[in-house]
Amino acid sequence: MNFKLRIRTAETPQGQKLAIVPLEGRFDAKAASEARxxxxxxLDFxxxxxxxxxxxVTFMDSSGLGVLISALRKCRAAxxxxGLCGVPESVALVLRLTSMEKVLTCFDDLExxxxNFPTASSAR
Known part of the structure; x- marks a missing residue:
């Protein structure tokens, strides 16, 4: 996986600014460092x-999941x-097996x- 910084921005109906970060390909140990x-x-922006x-994303293992959890913690600390959107079934399965679907907010699609992006106070 060769990530490129291709973020877009959006604003929620509640006025929150979002950075939309697309990921693609295999989200495994090999790609985890780059994704992190x-x-x-x-976040530094x-x-x-x-x-x-x-x-x-075609595949995600525990390394990819660790990157997401770490990013969630950093977002909440700030x-x-x-949130995640467009989660493929193979990734959703990993989230269910690890019970992380209870921690990570998932949406069917970008729109x-x-x-419906949660505020920090509503997600804790």
């Missing part, structure tokens, strides 16, 4: 609300939140994620 750096760059578009 990418998400840290987005001052975004505290991240909506990660997973629609092009007063924001993190739904933007419209």
């Amino acid at each position: 750096q990418l998400l840290q760059q987005v 001052g975004y505290t609300n991240l909506l990660i578009d997973m629609s092009a 007063g924001g939140n993190l 739904t994620g933007i419209a």
Whole structure:
């Protein structure tokens, strides 16, 4: 996986600014370090609300999951939140097996994620 910093921004109906971060390909141990750096760059730009578009992810293992949990913690520590959208069934299965679907907010698609992005206080 060769991540590129291709974030877009959006604003929720509640006025929250979101950074939309697309990921693609295999989200495994090989890609985890690169993804961690990418998400840290987005946070360093001052975004505290991240909506990660997973629609092009073909596989995710525990390393990828660890990156997402770490990013969620950083977002919440900065007063924001993190959500996932377009989660493929193979990734949803990993989330269910690890009970992380209870921790990570998932949306069917990008538009739904933007419209329903949780505030930091509502997700804790």
